[in-house]
Amino acid sequence: MVSLWENWRRGAGMGRRGPKFDTFGGPSAYAVELTKRHSSVSLTEQGADSGSMRVNLSWRMRSSDFDGVGRPRGSLRHPLQALKPQVVQAHTQGVVNVDLDLACMYELTDGGKGVVQPLGNFLGDWNGPPYVKLTGDDRFGSPSGETIYVNLDHKDSIKRLLFFVYIYDGTPAFDRTHAVLTLFPSNGPRVEVNLDQRAPQARSCAVLLMQHEKGQLTVRREVRYVYGFQAELDRLYGWGLQWGRGYKAGKS
Template sequence: MAFWDGLRRERGPHFDSGNAASNSIELTKRHPVVSLTKQGATTGNLRVNLSWRMRTSDIGGRSRPNASLLRHPLRALQPDVVQAHTQGVVNVDLDLGCLYELTDGSKGVVQPLGSLFGGLNEPPYVQLSGDDRFGAPSGETIFINLDHREKIKRLLVFVYIYDQTPAFDRTHAIVTLYPSNGPRIEIQLEERHPQARSCAVFSVENIKGDLVVRREVKFVYGFQAELDRLYGWGLQWGRGYKSKI
């Protein structure tokens, strides 16, 4: 499988932010479902963003001084997130992906591996903006064109950890959905699963005309093929790699 490296990152498509900046809904185990139809958010581009940072307890935090701080005392004045980026976040490579099934029966995946970035105005109507390897504040973003919602049967948005990186218990990740109308929707990946390599975060399904977002947050110990088996997608998978930057 080909890999993504050195490709020019395209500017993300325009999207409607609605009033998402002033309000939010958090999907939890107790309240796992929200209807985009009921909040009038079934048109335009649904923006899905993944962001993460190292847990401060895993990078030393402020509780114990290290040699670097003794040599550079001014670093102690930096905010925690800045210290996290300078001390270890470059070792974390969380990737955002999406399994899709369209109403015509076609299935596939949008993800960085294999340069499978999708398409917004053509099938699968799902597009990945790029591959963030460093936990930058902007993170990774997927756009879903809901103007073609009648052609989308179901979607499964997932996160996986690339080879030779810390596990989910060492990162704090959050996936945020920005619909065209209504509040943003937040799903936190807070559970500690030291050996997990992938996590199904949420699904989108058209249920009798009602476009429903459901929190999944199911951690698995394999990669995309295991998520495929769990949700019955039936795709053929091969091992993919990324080159060094």
């Protein structure tokens, strides 16, 4: 019989040295978090530069009961408050309504440029250019979040991809949300970027840049907030697209 201690050690990855990877060739349960200090990773070195890559945005609303340093107010008088989570899953009347959208600017090696986003119903294409496909629009921060798929079997046709998040509707309140962008490659560890900086008035955030560097496909953490929308991100990264006002389905 395997002891509870042995089960815990195996689950925590202590039964072997180094991070635990799946052995069947699929995506690993191990995650690489990109930070300011360690901001990039080579997908080629990870063996993760082919097949289907899922890019997911998920977010939760922060509780208004906590101050800027993340500690519960009045914790000395109410010590049990420290046991409560610092974020809540659902939108309530007491929480700012924030609608985060995941999008991607693309530039192809043949010179083609564009955007994949909910606004204007630019959902992209999986089998043809730009080999980037948006699957839907989540307006409520559900656990499944929003997802973009990238067909890395055509990586040689892709020059660069900029994954960004913007607040289309409601109050600009990145500081009231806890958002995570996660890459799930077909092989190797997933890659996570946390949008954890305080930018209360920002409308958009460039999160992750995927591009070819020295013969390898790499991803680099950006997390650059701007106070405008796509056009401002375009100028920041020199995309050179023409922008107009767009609307979501059912909104005007």
